[in-house]
Amino acid sequence: xxxxxxxxxxKRLLDLMINSIYTHKEIFLRELISNASDAIDKLCFISLTxxxxxxxxxDFKIQxxxxxxxxxxxxxxxxxGMDKDDLDKNLGTIASSGSYRFKQEMEKTxxxxxxxxxxxGFYSAFMVAEKVEVYTKKYGCDTAYVWTSEGADGYTIKECxxxxxGTVIKLYIKPDAENENYSEFLEQYRxxxxxxxxxxxxxYPIMMDMTRSKVKEDTKDSDKPEYxxxxxxxxxxxxxxxxxxxxxDVTDEEYEKFYHDKFMAFDKPARIITTSVEGVVTYKALLYxxxxxxxxxxxxxxxxxLQLYSSGVLIMENCxxxxxxxxxxxxxxxxxxxxxxxISREVLQHDHQLKTVASTLEKKIKxxxxxxxxxxxxxxxxxxxxxxxxxxYGIVSDYGMHKDNLKDLLMFYSSAGEKLTTLxxxxxxxxxxxxxxYFAAGESAQSISKLPQAEMVLSNGYEILYCxxxxxxxxxxxLQNYSDKEFKSVDSDDLGxxxxxxxxxxxxxxxxxxxxxxxxxxDRVSEVIASKKLVSHPVCxxxxxxxxxxxxxxxxxxxxxxxxxxxxxxxxNMNHPAVQxxxxxxxxxxxxAKKYAEIFYNQALLIAGLPIDDPSGYADIVSxxx
Ligand code: ADP
Numbered sequence: 001x002x003x004x005x006x007x008x009x010x011k012r013l014l015d016l017m018i019n020s021i022y023t024h025k026e027i028f029l030r031e032l033i034s035n036a037s038d039a040i041d042k043l044c045f046i047s048l049t050x051x052x053x054x055x056x057x058x059d060f061k062i063q064x065x066x067x068x069x070x071x072x073x074x075x076x077x078x079x080x081g082m083d084k085d086d087l088d089k090n091l092g093t094i095a096s097s098g099s100y101r102f103k104q105e106m107e108k109t110x111x112x113x114x115x116x117x118x119x120x121g122f123y124s125a126f127m128v129a130e131k132v133e134v135y136t137k138k139y140g141c142d143t144a145y146v147w148t149s150e151g152a153d154g155y156t157i158k159e160c161x162x163x164x165x166g167t168v169i170k171l172y173i174k175p176d177a178e179n180e181n182y183s184e185f186l187e188q189y190r191x192x193x194x195x196x197x198x199x200x201x202x203x204y205p206i207m208m209d210m211t212r213s214k215v216k217e218d219t220k221d222s223d224k225p226e227y228x229x230x231x232x233x234x235x236x237x238x239x240x241x242x243x244x245x246x247x248x249d250v251t252d253e254e255y256e257k258f259y260h261d262k263f264m265a266f267d268k269p270a271r272i273i274t275t276s277v278e279g280v281v282t283y284k285a286l287l288y289x290x291x292x293x294x295x296x297x298x299x300x301x302x303x304x305x306l307q308l309y310s311s312g313v314l315i316m317e318n319c320x321x322x323x324x325x326x327x328x329x330x331x332x333x334x335x336x337x338x339x340x341x342x343i344s345r346e347v348l349q350h351d352h353q354l355k356t357v358a359s360t361l362e363k364k365i366k367x368x369x370x371x372x373x374x375x376x377x378x379x380x381x382x383x384x385x386x387x388x389x390x391x392x393y394g395i396v397s398d399y400g401m402h403k404d405n406l407k408d409l410l411m412f413y414s415s416a417g418e419k420l421t422t423l424x425x426x427x428x429x430x431x432x433x434x435x436x437x438y439f440a441a442g443e444s445a446q447s448i449s450k451l452p453q454a455e456m457v458l459s460n461g462y463e464i465l466y467c468x469x470x471x472x473x474x475x476x477x478x479l480q481n482y483s484d485k486e487f488k489s490v491d492s493d494d495l496g497x498x499x500x501x502x503x504x505x506x507x508x509x510x511x512x513x514x515x516x517x518x519x520x521x522x523d524r525v526s527e528v529i530a531s532k533k534l535v536s537h538p539v540c541x542x543x544x545x546x547x548x549x550x551x552x553x554x555x556x557x558x559x560x561x562x563x564x565x566x567x568x569x570x571x572x573n574m575n576h577p578a579v580q581x582x583x584x585x586x587x588x589x590x591x592x593a594k595k596y597a598e599i600f601y602n603q604a605l606l607i608a609g610l611p612i613d614d615p616s617g618y619a620d621i622v623s624x625x626x
Contacts (some may be wrong), residue, residue, distance in 0.1 A: 002391070003154035007093045010123070010563040014152050024276035028124040029191070030198035032075045032169055034261065036062045039079025039167060039208055041314045043139055046080075053139065063194075064208040064236075066264045071173045073129075073185055075615070077167035081138040081540040087147045087157050089522035090274045091122060091134065114402060126151060128185055129171035139165040195236040203257060203312055205235040241312060243333055244284035247274050259288050262307075264333045270383045271330075271368050277360065281353045283336030287363060289368065290329055290606065291379070293386045297329070304328035306361075309335035322358045323349055326402060326490050327365050369409055373422070379422055384411045392475040400478045407479055413445045413466040415458060423482045426582025427464060434462050435496035436488035441467040445610060452537035452607060453571070459535055460497055464490060464586045470554035477546070491542035495533060510574055513583040516590075517570065531571035538576040541604035544569045549608050570604055595621050 006014060029373070040060045047053035055078065065074040082090060110228040125132050137144035142163035149155035162168070174182045184190045195206050203389065219226040242250060242258045255272050259265050270291040271516060276284045287306070296302045304325070305318030323330055338353055348354055373380040386392075388411060395403045395410070411420035414458060415427060426437060438457050442448035445466045449458075457464055467473045475486040488495065510530050518528040526544060528583055543549050543566035555564040572579050582596035602618045612618055 003156055004088070004092065005154045006152070009050050010093050012380050014126060015124050015402070017123045017357060018151050023033070025124075025127040026194050027183070027198065028127050029194050030261065031121055031124045032200045033062060033195070033206060036075060036077035036079060036167065037204055039077055039109075041080070042080040043165065046139065046277070052106060060073055060204045062202070062204055062206045064191060064206060064210070064373075066188060066191060068183075068248055071175075071186060071257075073171045073173055073191075074168060076166065076168045078164060078384065079140075080135075081135045081141075081165045081167055082140040082145075083141050084145050085142075086138065086158055087134070087145060088415060089137065090150075096436075125169070125171055128173055130174045131172040133170040134167060135160055135162050135171075136167040136169070137162045137165050139469055141165075156566075175188065191232075192236045197592070200237045201240070201241055201242045202237050202605060203241055205239060206237045209233055210234045241309075243274070243284050243335055243336070244312075253288075259331065262333075264290070265294065266329065270379055270423070271372060273364060273368050274401075275361075275364055276328040277357075281338050281356050282339065283334055283357055284336045285332060285357075287330055287332035287361070287365065289365070289372075289383065290331065291383060291386065293329070306330070308334060308339065310339045311335070311337045311467045315339065316348075319348065319354075321351075321354055322361060324358070324362050324394070324402070325397060326391055326406060327362065329390060330365055332396060354379040366405060366409070373409065375599075381411065384409075384420065388463075389469060389471060392469070392471045396471065396474045396478045404481055407482060410475070411440075413473065414469060415449060415454075415464045419491070421465075425484060425563060426465065428463070430485070431459050431461060433484075437465065437482060437485045438462055438490055438495075439465040439467050439473070440487050440490040441473050441548055447609065451490065452573075453542055454538035455535045456497060456533035457490050457495060457536065462497075467550065473548055473550060479602075489545075489548070490533070491534070492589055492607075493529075497533075509583060512578045513579075513586060514594065516586050517572065517582075517600070520594045521601055524601065525570045527569040528566040529569060529571055530574045534573035534576070537607075538573050538578045539600045539604045541569050541608045541610070542569045542571055543567060549610060553609070570601060572600065589617065592625075597624055599625070 005011070040062070043053060043055070043062055044057060047055055047057075060078060063074075063076040065076070066072075067074070072423055081255050098414040132149055134147040135144065136147070144160050145157050146160040147155055147157050171185075173185055174180075176183055178284075188208065191208065192210065199206060209231050210233075213227050213562070214230050215225045216228050242254060252272070256268065259269055259272075265288070267290055269288040271287070273287040274285070275287075280576075285306070294302060303318040303320075304323055305320040306322040307314060308316040308319040308322065322334060334357060336357065339351075369380070369383075372383065372517045391409050395407050407423060411422055412426075413419075414421050414426065416426075423437070430437070440448045440451055440454050442451060445468060446468045448454060448464070448468070454464055465476070467476065473489075479487065481487060514528045514530060516526070520530070531540065541549075541551075547564060547566040549566050551563050552566045555562045574580070574583075578596070579600070582593050582600075584598065585593035598618070598621050602612045605613075
């Protein structure tokens, strides 16, 4: 029988496992049990509607056997099983994203302790076993197969005898070596300890024959009780799902461990929310607000949703309907006896009860975030740095229908200081004569603070919100106002700031200067105006209309074919000596005045962070003037 090769990705991971010097090798058992439990979930779900399965909820179990003499540890389940294709696909390749990520991390770092942070899956068996056999039969298939591998040199798949569906995994435990005790994984006490530690909440019984020394029944009351060794099958896990246990009986560590195991997360959750509701719909929920963005969060791999259980039976892995898009980072479970077990996805979408649960959970999450912002600012700020973008997307999506719900959770950088600020804090700081909430967009707080058009606002002592993410301006445009104060871009013509009246005598010469520049630049600009907002700088470029420069940059980066272009308005500071010099040249040396116009235009582009049309031409003009 020819050996098949592992996919190269898997091979590398396997090598890491086989040669692992990791001290917590024990986690292999958790991984195998969790796979077994998932496989049972699948068959248990089918059994709800398919009598042919012939098993009811109570019949599902995971059986562990330790054969010390032959050094074989067996993990057996009566779940869905695998066919030949599944074996090839699932055990020949890195299946889980956790394993893949683990492999990537391992290649970057020498810190092997990171292993505990990942669901490393089936291959972790090779940390303790020199050979692994997987006997399996898929529900509904006639043939059973055995998959065998001794590690990185490949695996074989053969037919075998197995009557009932399910999977038996045999681990041929490695011999003990210097500093390495593998025999402990064949000791019943060690195994039962590991199950308590890692797999207690598994909802199917994990059973093992336990041999204990007991007092003989008939000598119980005598002065000299006699002992005998009895072997009995025991259920080692308590099976009560963590969300069913009263909050006071569960430690933070247990909640965190569940989060890590169940959701392949490795951060410390920023908040853990438990809730138990009795009413129109009765349910319990356990939710986690992560503190770090999952590595796949912005990929299509990331699945939004909560796990939905009906009286302890998993009916949906990712019930998307339970979470609004703007809280898609939340992880957790909802368990309700009120949901029918064989509810289909289509029915769920319109399910009234589900909508009720979803809307209560949304409120709950929102309140939790609001209280975090109020009472634990530091944690909230770091949460917001990770997920703020998602909340802003929430504001701009669905025609702004969530804006009232989310606006108080927003934070921005501003000219008021280094720290993030909320909109309500901004309004509290507003000066009495201040009409608007000002904002400006740019790449960084530093670059925005230096924008010429920000100068007038800042010099009047007004604060500016810094829009440094591409979504920020859309967010403010969607909000329109906050606490009755309108948002105003510093690019706007009307900043609501009183300026000294322009000298009327000059209007004619100003007009002709503006027209001259306009003609010199042609349709590269849509307007040339005398600026009301420039103080010390000669020029700036502002965007007319609803598309800003930041939007232009963003769309051209993500969608170059969109050809999105903001209308360019060149603003001149008519009081600036350089601009005055140009005005003087008009009529006497038009060629030179044109060069000035060119330079102003290009400077304005540079300040706005926009590409200039002809860099070497610009350099030549500057040199010629110099
Ligand atoms: P993960 O469980 O994270 O997807 P694993 O490497 O642990 O990754 O397992 C790979 C796949 O192999 C699983 O997704 C599952 O489809 C299959 N598998 C593993 N163990 C079992 C089992 N006991 N019964 C049925 N399928 C299994």
